[in-house]
Amino acid sequence: MFTTLRFPAILALVLLPVTIIAQPGRSGAGLPSSVTVTAGGASADDLNDDFGGRFGDTQVTHVAASLSHRFSLTDRSSLTLEGGYERFDLDSDPAVVPLPDQLQTVSVQGMLRHPLGPRWSLLANLKTSVANSGTGIESDGLGVNVVLLGLYRQTDTFSWAAGLMYRSLAEDDYRWLPAVGFDWRPNQTWAVSVGFPRTGVTYTLNDRVRTSLEATFQGGTFYVKEPVGVRLAGPRFPLRDTLLDYSEVRVGGTVEYQPHPAVTLTASTGVVVGQKFDYFDRNYELSSDGATPFVRLAVRYSF
Template identity: 25%
Template sequence: MKTFLTLVCFLAVLESVRAQPFSGRPPTTVRFTSSYTGEGAMSQGTRSLGDFDQRYYETTIRTPIARTGRLDWTGGLRWRRFDFDAPAAAPIPDSLQAVSLDLNVGTTIGKRWRLDGTFYPGIYSDFEDLQSEDFNTPGLIRIVYSQSGDLQWLLGLRIDPENDLPIVGGPGVRWRFADRWTLNFFFPSPNLTFKASEDLSFSLGADWLGGSFRVNDAFGSRFGRPELDGENVTVREIRAVASARYRLNETWRLSASAGYALHRRIAFEDSNLQLGAEAAPFFQLGVSARF
């Protein structure tokens, strides 16, 4: 599957280069978010290891590339970083990062159907000794059926060949059931949104944060666990979230979120090593711009 997704991304880049540029160019978007998840006791099975907390950063730049026939192409860059403050006995890297392209292709089928695919080919690693095994191509595929302007049905799947859950997602719905209320019930961030004004909105829901990364070839040996050398590690955090979003002007937007990380897990699946942490509060700030 990993080879197949890499080939798909290569063909997508090749086709986008051949495409014609947009005549009326949509805006380029830049987003930055930073979050902190507080301390919670970490354990391996019934063995307590100590307190664990986490910081997360993400920056995304995305711009329209071109239109070919019915296909719309956008591209950009994406950077993600997890910083961990883990117990000394826990075999967890100090940090994990991902540097990738951000490639999206979408098409409208008839009057009611929309198909979108977003892929992130890049390096997913602790960045200590980069190798070809650090390359991965996770992605998200979404099919949308628009029953009306206020009601859309969706099927969304996240695909990550290196993850312990290589395919996750399912059906969902976006339903604006009142003038100010919208239900967005689909993976990875289901929520109920209230539009207080043209510039301010609030939401309550959930969020899925994580990814898969490759550690260096000496990582496990530092902890007396050589079987972890060069292994793939999966990070997952599932959150209950309350958020506010505010549009400052036509260019700038701010967001703030807080809630509880209910499920916190770091796992080396090939070595059957699973580490969990207690639920803990988190907060997140974000800023975005459209040019």
């Protein structure tokens, strides 16, 4: 959840993962463990670089799976441990498009939440991951993300948080970032969440169905070992042994259906409004600003 980000929308850089405040969610609320599987895909407009290069569109498909368990330390303190795997497949020829055909992340994280008073809580999250291109595991893709936040429940309907984020694989200017966000629930039906990786408005139809309009982020920073762009001319090609920051901003709608208290099905669709592949330590970037469709499906089982 705390992947490295570098995107033109600087505002998104200072928003926290607001899911940890009080984002709407009912799936298995009283159950400590859960398994989540996600799949989806998005097409892209033509990719361009800053040197006049034009490349065809690159379709990105995505699969992810995670397993988490929440341990109750005291009546109000908890520790949640989670292991996850995420993969992006890029439908392009790495020889002529300077992108790998696969990116993957294997991660383990722990999140501690501890009360500091009637309204204040401390949240600390530590995530260790290996993110690289290809199918193997590369030690150069080892990264650590840390989040420290103060959570404040101002009223029964409004909560906010502020703190600091650190991401070891990020570009130097983006390793340390402030984090702010809020969650507002004026009644049982409506909820407004502002944060990263999701900002949106949610409407609850009934105990089983809710809908959302939202902006979300997808991506991460990956170590690329194998050469890409070997058929391209220029002193910067081929690219290898470098870091690639992939970021994508999506705007759309989501429908969530809960056929059973322990099962939640989610479907999202909309448009990708910005896509970027940035080799920031090589000063080379591919981007697409065209709006293209995406779809995402997920299932969560709590136990």
